[in-house]
Every structure is written in C-alpha cells, then in structure tokens.
Amino acid sequence: MSLNNRIALVTGSNQGIGLAIAEVLARHGADIVLHGLCAVEEGERQARELTEAWGTGVSFLPADLGVPDEAAGLVEAAVARHGRLDILVNNAGIQYTAPLDEYPLARWDAIQAINLRAPFLLTQAALPHMRRQGWGRIVNIASVHGLVASVNKSAYCAAKHGLVGLTKVAALETATDGITVNAICPGWTETPILEPQIAARAAQLGTGRDAAIRSLVAEKQPNQTLMPPAWIGEMAAFLCSDAAAGITGTALPVDGGWTAQ
Template sequence: MFPWSRRSDAAPQADSAPRAPGDLRGQVCVVSGSTSGIGLALARAAASHGADVVLNGLGDPAEIERTRAELEASCGVRVRYHAADMARGDEVADMVAFARHQLGRLDILVNNAGIQHVEAVETFPSDKWEKILAINLSSVFYATRAAIPIMKAQGRGRIINVASAHGLVASPFKSAYVAAKHGVLGFTKTVALEVARDNITCNAICPGYVETPLVKQQIADQARTRGISKDKVVEDVMLAAQPTKKFVTTEELAGLFLYLVSDLGASANGASFSIDGGWTAQ
C-alpha cells in the first residue's frame, strides 16, 4: 500500500454552501494528462478560479516542475504533481489517494489522459490496442472508482471525462481510439446513474480538433510535406470534418468545464457535450 493510501482519521467535510459561478476556492481538482494541451488548460482554469490542483502526465521533469511552480505562483493555489502511469491501475488509484493525502480532499476529477495510433484493423498492433484501451478507457474506471468514496464522504463531487467527437462517430484507421472513447461515454452514463443521489455528477466533454501546441506543429509539418499552405492544411486536411473550419480552442473547453463543475451544472449528469464545430451534427 502506498503511504498516502491509508485513510485519514478525519473524514472530509461536506461542502454544502452555495457558491458563485466560477468560485472553486477550497476545492481540489485532479487532472490526468495535464502537463500540456487540453489537460493543462483545464488544470489552469481550475487553478485560476481558486482550486488546488494535482497535475499528471509525461514530459521533461524540469519543464513539468517549471509548469507546476508557475501555476502555483500565478494562481496563488497549491499545485502538486503525480507521475502515475495511466496504463497501470494501481498507480492511477494512487494518484487519487495522493490528492486526498496532500491536499485534504477531492472535489473535481478530470479523466483526460489519452494516446492515439492510426492503422488499419488487420495490421493494428496488439500492444498498441492494449495500451490505448488501458490509458484511454481503463484509467477512467480506476480513477473514478477511487474518487467516488471520497466524494460521497464530502457530500459533493464532479467527474469530467474528456472523450472526443470519436466517442460519438467513427473515423477509419482509429479502431482502438474510437472503441475506447465510445466506452468512455457508456461508462459516464453508468456512473452518473449510480451516484445521482449523492450530489455527484459525471459528464463527458467531446471535443473536435483542438488547437494545441502539438497540433500547431503538425500543421507546419504537413504543410512542408504536402507542399501546401498552412491554411490549406487546416481547412482541407485537419478540419475536413468540422463545418466551421476552425479549431476548438482550449478556452472554449475551459468555459464548458467551469460550467459543469459549478453549482449551475448540478443537473447536468450522464451527458455528453459536443464542442466540435458541428462535426457530429452531420
């Protein structure tokens, strides 16, 4: 057993006082896969509205520490880092226990970690299939299973699963990713029904293509490879499925996230929120 996995003698106190929209002071938020991209944007949104945060994810240790320290200093909250491997259920559960031990409670769980591999089914590597299912789907189960008892004891909780437009529709050559994200939506609904009377909600956000540093680099790479402009790469290659021909921004995702974790989002439960420029309306 990890040292912080032992239960504290003091149970977390219920948080029943009404809060102004966007006020997350005194709350604790865990975000998997949050050292960059969508996860970091959601962690930053939580911290900037007063929540203490646990970061998780891959990257250069020195850069992760710079991110952690900057977020802590700029937002005036406590920020911790846990290096859980999202493919290992015991480490995922330990990340949740770590948050409770280090920061005293757990109010918001964001299951965001994910990886991708693109290949036809008949040649799709078995190890890639297993790892994608482990990180994109099973980690959601392990983290949620560990979080629910804490949230029940507190009398409130918010679980946000970052799925994808691919949780609602499919694309060729992404069998493992599409299967995992469809599974996340089914899991979201089941959890929502189980905890509906415990003042806990569980919802999924389904982004289309999001403008992140990694995507921006891919645009430049594809423009060079294809010999076309960056604008053409965006419109004709990357955003072919999105009618707006615009990337979803991390600020837009953060806005939806803040609504769902607020008291205003209390009746949103078991839902999948598309934020994809109209992709899944087709």
Template sequence: MTLCSKSAVVTGSTSGIGLAIARALAKEGANVLINGFGDPHDIEKERAGLEAEFGIKAVYSPADVSRPDQIAGMVHEAQEVFGAVDILVNNAGIQFVSPVEEFPVEKWDQILAINLSSAFHAIRAALPGMKARKWGRIINTASALSLVASPFKSAYVAAKHGIAGLTKSVALELATHGVTVNCVSPGYVWTPLVERQIPDTMKARNMTREQVINDILLEAQPTKQFVTVEQVAALAVFLCSDAASQITGTNLSMDGGWTAE
C-alpha cells in the same frame, strides 16, 4: 464562481487540453494535482507557475495511468495533500492510426488502458470520498469520435465510445449523491502538437497551409475553425459550478458542428 474550497485531479495535464483545464480550475481557486509525462524542468515550471499565478497549492504526480496501482496511488496522494479530491478530470489519452488487421495488439491494449480503463480506476478511487461529502464533479474528456467513427482509429474510437457509456452508467449510480458525471467531446483542438504537423503535411501533400487546415484537419468541422483549449477548459469549469448541478450523464459536443451532420 469560486472553487476555493475544492481540490482537483487532472490526468494528462502537463500540456494541451489537460493543462488548460488545470489552469482554469486553479484560476477559480481550486488546488490541483497535475499528471502526465514530459520534460521535468518544464513540468516543474508549470506546477510552480500555477501556485505563483493563482495562489493555490499544486502538486505533480508522475503516475502512469496505464497502471491501476499508480492511479490509485495518485488519487490517494491528492487526498493526503489536499484533504479531499472534489473534482476528477479524466483527460489522459493517446492515439495510434493503423488498419485494423495490422493494428499492433500492444497498441490496442495500451490505448484501451490509457483512454478508457484509467478513467474507471480513477473514478473508483475517488468516489468514496465524494459520496461521503455528498459533492463531486467527474469530467471525462471524450471526443467527437465518441459519437461517430473514423477509419484506422479502431482502438481510439472504441475507447471514446466506452468513455461515453461509462459516463452515463456512473452518473446514474451517483444521481442521488450530489456527484455529477459528464463527458466533453471536442473536435479538432488547436494545440502545439497539431500546429507542428502542418509543415510536414504541406510538404507531403503539396498543399498550402490554408489547404491543410481547411481540407485536411478541418474537413469534418463545418465551422472550419479549431476548438481552443481554453474553450474546452471553460466548459469543464462550468460543469463544476452549482449552475451545472442538474447536468449529469451527458456527452457535451464541442466540435464546430461535426456530429450534427
């Protein structure tokens, strides 16, 4: 498959799942706009590396996706630089854990803004061009928690359930316009952030590394294996292919059997 004539915006893509998706799209020939926070030197290294390794054009936007005006500006920038936004991956997300009666209102608002509303604003900005060209791919990163719940994560669960609903609704609107809209729902994904949490959890719970992984992190995943960022990225790339042109409005689980139970 080749995406040589396509250009993509991937939010929350300076690390983790988002960066893996940006790299996978670039490998297929797509120009990419990466977005997110982090050390400027590290971000520039990733941006330049995408161009050098894959021979595509890559730009970085520092847009704060909790701000609708900055989201619209980011999409407009990509349209100006690349000529079009053919692929939109709404991946940005944050987490906060607290009992609901103690959940800070500002954290609720922030999580809903970044994890849910940002996808609406980005879709709204990118859609006119996709419809005019009669081709587009919108992929929303959801979670196993778009299908099931977890205590102390009320805002995250609400936002991810919302992403699943938004995906279905927009897919139906665009069914005759050559634009597909899907969401991917990973379980626990192996990232440096997760790996760095293991030693502290070992100490706090007096557990071995294997116990933390199997009895804490992977308790919900029957395969007892982490999803990898590369696996999520490969699914995203497939959803951009012609072979996936009749897949729309779906919530695709990649959770080691978590939501099968």
C-alpha cells in the same frame, strides 16, 4: 462562478487540453493537482507558475496511467497531498491511427489502458472520497469519436465510445450522492496529439503544416477552426460549478458543429 476551496485532479495536465483545463479551474479558484508523463522537475516548475499566476495551491504528481496500480494510486496520492478530492478530470489520452486490418495489438491495448481503463480506475478510487463529502464532479474528456467514427481510428473510437458509456453508468450510480459525471466531446483542438495526423496529411498533400491543418479541419468541422484548448477548459469549469448540479450522464460536444452533420 466560484470553485474556491475545491481540490481538482486533472490527468494529463502538463500540456494541451489538460493544462488549459487546469488553468481555467485555477482561475475560478480551485486548488489543482497537475499530472503528466513529463519529468517531475518540469511538472513542479509548471505547478509553481500556476500558483504564481492564479494564487491557488497547485502541486504536481507523476503516474503512468498505463499501469493499473499507478492509476488508482494517483487519487490516493492527491488526497494525501491536499486532504480531499472534489473534482476529477480524466483527460490523459493517446492516439494512433492505422487501418483496422493492420492495427497493431500493442497500440490497441495501450489506447484501451490509458483512454478507458485509467478513467475507470481513477473513478473507482475517487468515488468513496466524493460520497463521504456528499459532493463531487467527474469530467471525462472523451471526443467526437465517442459519438461518431472516422476511418483508421478503431482503437480510439472504441475507447472513447466506451468512455461515454462509463460516464453514463457512473452518473446513474451516483445520481443521489451529490456527484455529477459528464463527458466532454471535443473536435479538432490545437494540441500536440494532432501532430502525427498533421504530418501525415502534409505528406499526403505535399503541402506545409498550415495547409494540412486547413485540410483536416475542413473535412470534418463546420466552424473551420482548430479550436483553442481553453474552449474545452471553460466547459469543464462550468460542469464543475454548482450551477451545473442538474447535469449528469451527458456527453457534450465542443466540436464546432462536427456531430450536427
């Protein structure tokens, strides 16, 4: 599988699942635009490391995806830097858990803005470039919570179910344009986004971090494994390949069996 000469923008790729996706795409030959909320010097240092490791062109662009103009502007900045855009991975996301009846409005709005509105704006900005080329791949990192629900995750479930819906509409509207649009729905994956939930479970059980992780995973995920982010990266790379040209409008679980129950 080769992604040589493809330019890929991966949002939220300075850490976690986004960084793993960037690494796997670079390993398959794609040039990468890294993005995240980290300091520019840190992002540029990571870009140099990826370039050295995989020999592909990697740059870093900052943008706060909670600000509509910055979200749309990120695509234009990526095209200005690399001359084209072939692959968009909408990965950046945030989480906040609380019961529905006490869920803070500001947290709700932030989750909708970053997890759902930003992918809409980035897709809107990317489509003209992909249509002009007659080739494009959009991969939205949704969640098992785009398919099923869990308590205390009203804003996140609403946004991720919305992202799965956005994926399907975008797939239908691009079906004859050489563009595919798919969502990946990860289960528990080892990244910093989980730390508040791990700390809360440890406090609830009066245990350490490892026991808290085992408890969280045992509750939902049949493979009993906190998954390495590279497992999501491998699925993203396949969806971006020519081999996956016929796959569009899907929401693919990488969830250790969570949604099979």
